[in-house]
Amino acid sequence: MGCIYRFLAGTAAISMVAGSVFAGGARAAPAEQLSCEVSSGRDLERAAPEQVGLDSGLLADALTFASGRNRLNVQVFRHNCLIGEGPTNDETGNVAWNIWSATKSVVSLLAGIAWDQGKLDLEAPIDRYLPPGLGDEKHRSITVENLLTESSGLAADILTEGITGVIPIDPNGAVQALGVPLNNPPGSVFSYSERDVDLLAYVIELAMGEPLQQFAQRELFDPLGIERGDYYWARDRAGHTYGYAHLMIPPNDFAKLGLLVSNNGRWGTQQLVSETYLRMARQPSPANKCFGYLLWIGLGCEESQDFQPADVYFMVGLGMQNVFIVPSLDLTVVWTGLFGSVSNQGIEEALADTTELAHEFFRRLFAAFQDPLVPDPGPYVEPPLRADSSRSVDTNLLMAVFGIGPAAYPGCDVFSCLNYPLAPPFADTAPGCVIQACLGPDPRTPGIR
Known part of the structure; x- marks a missing residue:
């Protein structure tokens, strides 16, 4: 499972600090963007995509794509603001759903x-x-x-x-x-x-x-x-x-768990889990450079050497119940559903490999950023079938x-x-x-x- 998310193949480590240097040379600091506060209530703070640096039309395209691939609930957050939702979120957001692993x-x-x-x-x-x-x-x-x-x-x-x-x-x-x-x-x-x-x-x-x-x-x-x-x-x-x-939990609650982790364990004025622990949890373990403390991580993954973002990590559940966190983009994506990848190698391989769906979704999502922070890795190329x-x-x-x-x-x-x-x-x-x-x-x- 360490290579599950080669979706980001071909990109490079990212930095969001003002005055960052990208492949094309120095760029000016981005315009000030809206930030939101997390909430223990039922309604999380929302923002228009443009308020946090994304194009609403391209973001909608990414969400429509995900919905067409059995993503029954999709939530995209930037700077803690809910900026994008799948078209079936109203029907699925409050339904307790098995997030498996x-x-x-x-x-x-x-x-x-x-x-x-x-x-x-x-x-x-x-x-x-x-x-x-x-x-x-x-x-x-x-x-x-x-x-x-x-x-x-x-x-x-x-x-x-x-x-x-x-x-x-x-x-x-x-x-x-x-x-x-x-x-x-x-x-x-x-x-x-x-x-x-x-x-x-x-x-x-x-x-x-x-x-x-x-x-x-x-x-x-x-x-x-x-x-x-x-x-x-x-x-x-x-x-x-x-x-x-x-753990069968509604996606709207699953999203809160994801936001807690993306905020380094802090929820409002409370530090529920220490930043020190979560920092350790995101470190590659000696036995697997793709795995920390029951979290999958991107840096150093032997099976995805073509993409090594500095800080990507994620929760992984059967059928693609996931939280993806990219701290350098202050981006959190939470989705649930029933598989959704496609494969040229048969249904069994499509069910076992989640790489294609995630790759194609994140291509579209990163294209929605108004500043081209992540280069397009190109269409997904399916690897040869491997025995499992x-x-x-x-x-x-x-x-x-x-x-x-x-x-x-x-x-x-x-x-x-x-x-x-x-x-x-x-x-x-x-x-x-x-x-x-x-x-x-x-x-x-x-x-x-």
């Missing part, structure tokens, strides 16, 4: 808050937080930072790990993680694992001494004006929140849920798990919430009302 970035924010409060040591082995006797010595030596950087060493297969969350039979995600074999020493190799983040969510709970969602609501969601009834965040059958996915082993099913990881095989944790299966009481499958599911979205007239159905 972008949930991981929300867990990273919670880890940052816990670290800021001195209750979570990122360098500590999780042994410090786990109950005595849970997991062996090698698993307990995994550090919090290993989990944040997806370098725990655990065997991983995202398809297999996701199946038992979509069909909610997982007895206890954290305990299951502690049964997964270690393929590599912790910290040495990047391996995109769902169980890593389930384990991290559990560690945060233990460090804070309260359920993850209770902590998240008080410390993160409430200050942003995200109400408890807005969203549904799935739990496993032991009652622990999934960290890897399954992550699309297979790891039977060991799948059977472990039933207490069978080398990846099973002793005494934990779909019928019982250690001393944790297990709820029936679907017992936690909110009314109207099915896999991707929460819909329906039931007043208990999550969403902004």
Whole structure:
């Protein structure tokens, strides 16, 4: 997934400071532009595109293009001002929507808050937080930072790990993680694992001494004006929140999370997440130069050497649930939908590769800037088809849920798990919430009302 966003291929690092020097020589400082304040209310501050340096007609073209590619909700912000919306935003903005792996970035924010409060040591082995006797010595030596950087060493297969969350039979995600074999020493190799983040969510709970969602609501969601009834965040059958996915949140609330990150953790007068933590979160990790603390980053990505912006980073979810942040342009784009890339190599490749859609959208968006800050990289050129082993099913990881095989944790299966009481499958599911979205007239159905 490190090469997902080659959409910016062919551009160069960007600077927005007055008197910046671009490829064509020195340019005068841009005219003063409007800035907006973030808001915990339902209506975010808006501005005309021209007030922040974009052409409204060209921006509308970019939004129309995105809408035609299954982008059901698109929000473009510059200087915190909402300047562009997709044509179906009114219908989709308040509907709770599964942001899939972008949930991981929300867990990273919670880890940052816990670290800021001195209750979570990122360098500590999780042994410090786990109950005595849970997991062996090698698993307990995994550090919090290993989990944040997806370098725990655990065997991983995202398809297999996701199946038992979509069909909610997982007895206890954290305990299951502690049964997964270690393929590599912790910290040495990047391996995109769902169980890593389930384990991290559990560690945060233990460090804070309260359920993850209770902590998240008080410390993160409430200050942003995200109400408890807005969203549904799935739990496993032991009652622990999934960290890897399954936060169903309305795009209008998702946008607030994106703006919080783009404002370096500050929301109005409150510093919800420290700038220090977010600076660390955006740094390339030793095991993967494209990945920080559950955030994907552009600088130094080995698979996109033809584009290395100084500061691009993003949240990534299956089906292209994304927040893109370009600090040097003071630009934040939030979109949700159902895939949308096209490929000459078949439907499977179009679903797996999100590069083409993002490339073509951002070509159009950058063309809307009144000053040509980003050169046009040209039409998308599809790379050769490459085999992707992550699309297979790891039977060991799948059977472990039933207490069978080398990846099973002793005494934990779909019928019982250690001393944790297990709820029936679907017992936690909110009314109207099915896999991707929460819909329906039931007043208990999550969403902004």
